[in-house]
Amino acid sequence: MSVKTNGNEQEFPEGYKDIRCIVCPTGCLVHVENLNGELIIEGHSCKRGEEYAKEEFIAPKRILTTTIRIENGFLPLIPVRSDKPIPKDKLEETLKEIAHKQIEAPIKMGDILIENVLGLDINIIASRDLIEKQ
Amino acid sequence: MKKYEVDVAVIGGGSAGLAAAIIVKKAELNVLIIERDKELGGITLQCIHNGFGLHEFKEELTGPEYVQRFINQAKELNIPYKLDTMVFEFTPEKKIYAVNKKEGLIEIKAKAIILAMGCREKTRGAINIPGFRPAGIYTAGQAQRFVNIEGYLPGRTYVILGSGDIGMIMARRLTWEGCQVKAVVEIQPYVSGLLRNEVQCLEDYGIPLITSYTVTKIHGKDRVKGVTISKVDRNFDRVIGSDKFIECDTLLLSVGLIPENELTREAGAEISQMGGPVIDNNLETTIEGVFACGNVLQVHDLVDLVTAEAKRAGLNAIEYLKERYNQKIERKEQIKCIAGENVNYVKPDIINKSDLSKDLIFTFRVKRPDRRILIQFKDDKNRIVFKRKRRYVIPSEMIELKLNSSEQQIDPECKSLEVEVVPRPEVLIEED
Numbered sequence: 001m002s003v004k005t006n007g008n009e010q011e012f013p014e015g016y017k018d019i020r021c022i023v024c025p026t027g028c029l030v031h032v033e034n035l036n037g038e039l040i041i042e043g044h045s046c047k048r049g050e051e052y053a054k055e056e057f058i059a060p061k062r063i064l065t066t067t068i069r070i071e072n073g074f075l076p077l078i079p080v081r082s083d084k085p086i087p088k089d090k091l092e093e094t095l096k097e098i099a100h101k102q103i104e105a106p107i108k109m110g111d112i113l114i115e116n117v118l119g120l121d122i123n124i125i126a127s128r129d130l131i132e133k134q
Numbered sequence: 135m136k137k138y139e140v141d142v143a144v145i146g147g148g149s150a151g152l153a154a155a156i157i158v159k160k161a162e163l164n165v166l167i168i169e170r171d172k173e174l175g176g177i178t179l180q181c182i183h184n185g186f187g188l189h190e191f192k193e194e195l196t197g198p199e200y201v202q203r204f205i206n207q208a209k210e211l212n213i214p215y216k217l218d219t220m221v222f223e224f225t226p227e228k229k230i231y232a233v234n235k236k237e238g239l240i241e242i243k244a245k246a247i248i249l250a251m252g253c254r255e256k257t258r259g260a261i262n263i264p265g266f267r268p269a270g271i272y273t274a275g276q277a278q279r280f281v282n283i284e285g286y287l288p289g290r291t292y293v294i295l296g297s298g299d300i301g302m303i304m305a306r307r308l309t310w311e312g313c314q315v316k317a318v319v320e321i322q323p324y325v326s327g328l329l330r331n332e333v334q335c336l337e338d339y340g341i342p343l344i345t346s347y348t349v350t351k352i353h354g355k356d357r358v359k360g361v362t363i364s365k366v367d368r369n370f371d372r373v374i375g376s377d378k379f380i381e382c383d384t385l386l387l388s389v390g391l392i393p394e395n396e397l398t399r400e401a402g403a404e405i406s407q408m409g410g411p412v413i414d415n416n417l418e419t420t421i422e423g424v425f426a427c428g429n430v431l432q433v434h435d436l437v438d439l440v441t442a443e444a445k446r447a448g449l450n451a452i453e454y455l456k457e458r459y460n461q462k463i464e465r466k467e468q469i470k471c472i473a474g475e476n477v478n479y480v481k482p483d484i485i486n487k488s489d490l491s492k493d494l495i496f497t498f499r500v501k502r503p504d505r506r507i508l509i510q511f512k513d514d515k516n517r518i519v520f521k522r523k524r525r526y527v528i529p530s531e532m533i534e535l536k537l538n539s540s541e542q543q544i545d546p547e548c549k550s551l552e553v554e555v556v557p558r559p560e561v562l563i564e565e566d
Binding site: 079 | 284
C-alpha cells in the first residue's frame with residue numbers, strides 16, 4: 001500500500017524513516033518520507049500499520065516503566081509507570097529525573113509519585129500497593 | 135501437626151492461583167491459597183513493563199497493576215491465604231503437606247486441588263556451556279527480580295543468550311538502568327520472542343540481535359570476563375572458524391521455561407513429554423479432583439491467557455465438587471490428542487468422550503514460524519473434523535482455539551485426534 005498525506009494542518013519532521021511495524025507479527029517494513037511537506041507512507045498492508053508508522057515518524061512515544069527507591073517499604077523498590085506515553089526523545093531525561101527520587105511507603109496503586117514530570121504534563125504513578133516495612 | 139480442611143486448596147498464589155481461587159470463592163466454597171513467597175502475586179509482580187490486561191480488562195497495564203487487581207479482589211472476598219508456606223507433598227487422597235515458620239508442619243485436607251505453581255527458568259546446566267563457574271551468570275528472570283524487586287544490578291556489561299521475551303525486555307530494562315547490553319544472541323535463525331519486543335527493546339536502543347549464533351564458552355574464573363559466540367548450522371552444530379569474543383561481565387540466560395512438575399510427579403500424576411501434567415479437557419490431571427492451570431500446565435506468553443485458563447480450572451473444580459466428588463464415577467472412554475505437523479505440543483492431552491457435547495478449548499504452539507496456514511484436526515481415520523485458517527503462526531505465540539460443540543464433527547468412535555498446521559492447499563490472492 002502507498003498513501004500520501006497533505007501536511008496543510010500539521011508540520012511533519014524532515015527526511016525519511018524506515019519503520020518496522022509492530023501492530024502484528026507480519027512486521028511490514030514501512031517507508032515514511034516527508035516529500036516537500038507531503039507525507040508518503042509505503043509498504044504497510046493495513047490501516048493500523050499506516051497509523052502506527054505515521055505516529056512513529058511524527059512523534060514516537062513510549063510508556064515508561066521503571067522503579068523508584070522506597071526508604072521504609074516492605075520492599076526496597078516500587079514499580080512505576082508514566083500515566084501517558086512519553087515522547088521517545090524525553091525517555092532518558094525522565095529516567096534520570098526518576099532515579100533521583102526517593103519516596104515513602106505506604107503507597108497505593110495509582111498514587112501520583114511525581115507530578116508533571118519535566119513539565120511534560122505526564123505523571124509518574126505507582127504500579128502496585130506497597131506497605132511499610134514490618 | 136496442625137490440620138486444616140477445605141473444599142479447594144490452591145497451590146500457588148500468582149496470577150493463576152488468584153484467578154482460580156476467586157472463582158471458587160464466588161461459588162461460596164471454602165478455598166485456601168498456599169504461597170511460598172512473602173506476598174501474593176507471583177512472577178507477574180516482577181514484570182514491571184506494560185502490555186498486560188488487553189484481553190482481561192481491555193486496557194494496557196503493567197504486570198504489578200494487573201496482578202494487584204486480583205490481589206485486591208481476593209482480599210475483598212476474604213479469601214484465606216498462607217504466605218511463606220512451602221508445599222512439599224500432596225497425595226492422591228488430596229492431603230497437602232506444607233511447612234511455614236509460624237506453624238511448622240501442617241496438613242491440609244482438600245476435596246479438590248488446583249495446581250498453580252508456575253514454571254522456572256532453564257539454567258546453564260540445561261544447555262551445557264563449557265568454562266569455569268565464575269560469578270556473573272544469571273537467568274534473565276533472576277536478573278529481573280534483582281533489578282525490579284530487590285534493587286540490585288547484577289553487572290555492568292551484558293550478553294544475553296536467548297531472544298525470548300524476558301531476555302529482550304531485560305535488555306531494555308538494563309539499558310535504562312545505565313548498563314550496556316552488547317548483544318542478544320539467538321541459536322535459532324529467527325527471534326524467539328515477540329516482534330514488538332524486538333523493535334521496542336532492541337532496535338530502539340541499537341542492541342544487536344545475532345541469530346544462528348550461540349555462546350560456546352564463558353571466559354573468566356572468578357568473574358565473567360567475556361563469552362565466545364559461534365555460528366551454528368541447521369543442526370545447531372558449531373561452525374568451525376566462526377568464533378567471536380565479546381567482552382562482558384555478566385551473561386544472562388533466557389533459554390526457556392519449564393513447568394514446576396516436582397509435586398505433581400511425586401503425587402503420581404502423569405507428566406506429558408512437553409512440560410506440564412497430562413490433562414483432560416476439564417484441565418483435570420490423571421489424579422481425580424486435581425486440576426492444573428497457568429504456567430505449571432504450559433508456559434504462557436500472556437498473563438491474560440493464564441487468567442482465562444485459571445478461571446476454567448476453578449469452574450471445573452466447582453463442577454467436580456458438585457457432580458463427581460465421592461461418586462466413584464469411572465472415567466469413560468477417552469480420545470488422545472496428538473501434536474502433528476509443525477505442532478510442538480497440544481493441550482488437552484485427552485478428551486473425555488462424555489464431554490464431546492461441550493465446547494472444547496485447545497491450546498498449542500507451533501515448532502516454526504509460518505504464514506497463510508490451515509489448522510486442522512484429524513481423527514485416526516484421517517477424517518478432518520475441524521479446520522481454521524490463520525494468517526501467521528509463530529512459536530512465541532501460544533494459539534488458543536475454541537471448538538464450539540456445533541462446529542466440530544468429532545466422531546465419538548475415534549481413538550485419537552491429531553492437530554496439524556499445514557500450508558493452505560489453494561493459492562489465495564485476496565487478503566484475509
